[in-house]
Amino acid sequence: xKLDSLIPAPLRKPAKPGEGNGNxxxxxxxxxxxxxxxxxxxxxxxxxxxxxxxxxxxxVDQRTAAxxxxxxxxxxxxxxxxxxxxxxxxxxxxxxVSQAITGVFLAMFYTPSTTQAYHSISHINNEVFxxxxxxxxxxxxxxxxxxxxxLHLGRTFFFGAYKYPRELNWVIxxxxxxxxxxMAFTGYLLPFDQRSFWASVxxxxxxxxxxxxxxxxxxxxxxxxxxxxxxxxxFYAIHMLLVPGAIVALIGAHLYLVVKLGTTAPPWLKADxxxxxxxxxxxxxxxxxxxx
Amino acid sequence: xxxxxxxxxxAEAAGRPERPQPQPPGYFExxxxxxxxxxxxxxHGLGGLAVAxxxxxxxxxxxxxxxxxxxxxxxxxxxxxxxxxxxxxxVVFTETEGIGDAGKTTAYVRRSSKQLGEEPGQFxxxxxxxxxxGCPVRFVEAAGNFxxxxxxxxxxxxxxxxGGPPVRPLDHFQTRVRNGQVELGxxxxxxxxxxxxxxxxxxxxxxxxxxxxxxxxxSTFPPPSS
Numbered sequence: 001x002k003l004d005s006l007i008p009a010p011l012r013k014p015a016k017p018g019e020g021n022g023n024x025x026x027x028x029x030x031x032x033x034x035x036x037x038x039x040x041x042x043x044x045x046x047x048x049x050x051x052x053x054x055x056x057x058x059x060v061d062q063r064t065a066a067x068x069x070x071x072x073x074x075x076x077x078x079x080x081x082x083x084x085x086x087x088x089x090x091x092x093x094x095x096x097v098s099q100a101i102t103g104v105f106l107a108m109f110y111t112p113s114t115t116q117a118y119h120s121i122s123h124i125n126n127e128v129f130x131x132x133x134x135x136x137x138x139x140x141x142x143x144x145x146x147x148x149x150x151l152h153l154g155r156t157f158f159f160g161a162y163k164y165p166r167e168l169n170w171v172i173x174x175x176x177x178x179x180x181x182x183m184a185f186t187g188y189l190l191p192f193d194q195r196s197f198w199a200s201v202x203x204x205x206x207x208x209x210x211x212x213x214x215x216x217x218x219x220x221x222x223x224x225x226x227x228x229x230x231x232x233x234x235f236y237a238i239h240m241l242l243v244p245g246a247i248v249a250l251i252g253a254h255l256y257l258v259v260k261l262g263t264t265a266p267p268w269l270k271a272d273x274x275x276x277x278x279x280x281x282x283x284x285x286x287x288x289x290x291x292x
Numbered sequence: 293x294x295x296x297x298x299x300x301x302x303a304e305a306a307g308r309p310e311r312p313q314p315q316p317p318g319y320f321e322x323x324x325x326x327x328x329x330x331x332x333x334x335x336h337g338l339g340g341l342a343v344a345x346x347x348x349x350x351x352x353x354x355x356x357x358x359x360x361x362x363x364x365x366x367x368x369x370x371x372x373x374x375x376x377x378x379x380x381x382x383v384v385f386t387e388t389e390g391i392g393d394a395g396k397t398t399a400y401v402r403r404s405s406k407q408l409g410e411e412p413g414q415f416x417x418x419x420x421x422x423x424x425x426g427c428p429v430r431f432v433e434a435a436g437n438f439x440x441x442x443x444x445x446x447x448x449x450x451x452x453x454x455g456g457p458p459v460r461p462l463d464h465f466q467t468r469v470r471n472g473q474v475e476l477g478x479x480x481x482x483x484x485x486x487x488x489x490x491x492x493x494x495x496x497x498x499x500x501x502x503x504x505x506x507x508x509x510x511s512t513f514p515p516p517s518s
Contacts, residue, residue: 114391197394202425202442208493211505216358218493223357225491225511229391230357 008057011067013075072259079265080272085159086263088152093251095145099183102138103240110190112236114229117192142184149180161264169257172250179247186239192232200235201227359510365389368473369401375415375474377403380431383417385476397421399465399476400431400438408450415474418451419463423481426494429462438462450486460484460498463491466516478513488515 039047061067078086109128111120124131153173156162162170189200204227208218223230325333369383380400388395398420404410418438422429427442437454438447446455451462461484466477481492483499490508492498497506 114394192394198427198442202427205426205494209495212507215493215496215506215509219358219509219511220355224360224362224388225509226388226395228388228395 006053008054008061008067011057011061011071076259076262078263079269081266081269082263083266085155085266088148088155089258092145092148092152095141095148096247096251098141099138099145100244102134102141103244105134106138107240110236112190112233114192114232117190117232121191121193142187146180146184149177153177158267159264160267166257166261166264169254169261172254172257176247176250176254179243179250182243183239183247186235186243189232189235190239197227200231357511361511361513364478364513366468366470366475366477368470368475369399370474371472372415372469372474375401375403377405377407379433380418382431383476387479398428401467401474401476415467415469416450417465417467417476419465419479421463421494423453423458423460423462423494424456451482452484452486459495460492461486464488466513480513480515490515 106124109120109124109131111117121135124135126132156170156173185200185203188203189196204218204221207221208214210217219225221231221234222228223234365386367385369385370381375381380402382398383401384396384398386395387397399417400420401415401417404412404414404416406412410416420428420430420438422440422442422445424440424443424445427440429438429440429445429447431438436449438451439445440456440458444456445453445458447458447462448454451464453459453461461482463479463481465479468475468477479491480488481490481498482488485499487499489498489503491512492506492508496502
């Protein structure tokens with residue numbers, strides 16, 4: 001009850017039709033016979049304290065008019081049959097947020113230099129408080145994110161959720177998939193141990209096998225004909241500045257379209273047939289009196 | 293008086309001389325564009341210029357390494373007497389400077405062999421970088437072959453592919469002799485007939501039409517004239 005009073009009125013879930021406050025505006029019958037007690041100062045102060053969060057939110061809302069947008073987004077209608085498969089997109093986003101947060105803290109200790117990168121990683125793993133945990137979250141989380149992206153893609157594909165009018169969101173999603181793979185690829189080099197070094201050599205050379213432009217692409221990735229001093233910092237910049245910015249922007253566009261267009265019902269659910277003939281007969285009754 | 297006439301501000305009211313209407317509307321006579329259009333164009337042009345002033349250097353900065361060829365470097369790997377005709381000697385030298393051990397690479401060096409029809413008195417330096425995807429190959433003395441641990445590429449004694457996924461023979465390094473020392477220079481690739489071409493990345497075919505599908509990069513050195 002108290003919790004509900006903390007949510008400003010515009011943000012509260014709207015009442016369903018017919019469930020509203022029916023006795024609005026009617027005064028209690030015994031108002032004249034038993035006038036209400038005047039509240040004490042302490043009671044007033046306590047009431048104000050309870051109202052404080054609401055006041056703060058209302059202050060912000062008056063200046064941003066965000067509540068309308070938020071109500072529309074948070075209380076939007078979802079189709080019947082919405083199930084756990086529909087959480088894969090949010091799960092992917094949570095995985096990305098987790099990568100972003102752990103990545104920021106790893107960046108505080110990491111040195112993108114060919115001679116120091118390996119030592120800075122072993123410093124994180126062996127000496128920094130909880131360093132191994134944060135590094136592990138980032139490392140395993142990257143695999144989790146790639147897996148979730150593909151599950152989300154599969155859900156969208158098999159539920160036919162890419163069809164009109166959601167094709168553009170599918171295209172944005174495919175770009176996000178490519179960017180996620182770019183993140184996984186550029187991040188792999190950063191520990192600069194034997195495995196990451198040779199995996200990156202192989203990965204760059206696979207890029208080079210594209211005809212005509214391939215050789216230039218691999219030179220671009222390496223910043224030269226061989227894996228050199230600037231390759232690592234180049235990968236680091238792509239990994240933590242270029243691609244995350246693009247991912248954040250595209251997730252914004254992706255979410256906007258999800259909210260704007262709504263989600264689809266699962267394919268095994270057919271559209272409801274009207275249960276009663278009442279609306280139809282009412283429409284027809286006025287014109288020709290036919291019954292449904 | 294109808295409402296319609298009022299709304300025209302009297303411009304087309306009946307009984308008054310017709311004022312000349314600009315054609316197209318909004319333009320004065322003889323003008324090719326309005327003042328507003330001119331300013332619009334100027335602002336868009338200046339905005340584009342400002343964006344280009346930032347974007348072009350940034351893009352140039354990122355792609356410049358493609359067009360940069362480093363300094364040619366030669367490194368002595370041992371006296372000429374160390375190398376024989378019938379087997380390889382493994383040497384490690386620096387291919388890229390300034391990045392410590394990561395810039396080093398391995399080559400297998402021997403004297404040129406008359407039996408294999410090579411020009412006598414030369415030294416052959418075969419790169420250990422697999423021509424499939426760049427893993428390090430190893431010369432296996434007993435088999436007389438180079439074998440790659442990653443995907444099973446196999447090369448014969450001269451570095452020609454005899455098995456597995458590689459698309460061309462192993463790369464070579466230029467060699468020369470200075471002060472009795474064998475020196476290794478820039479990398480070059482070879483065709484299936486061991487003709488030298490400019491260095492290609494692993495995974496890229498050489499020779500014939502492939503020379504155009506995988507064009508030589510400005511960052512590589514010209515091959516030695518054979």
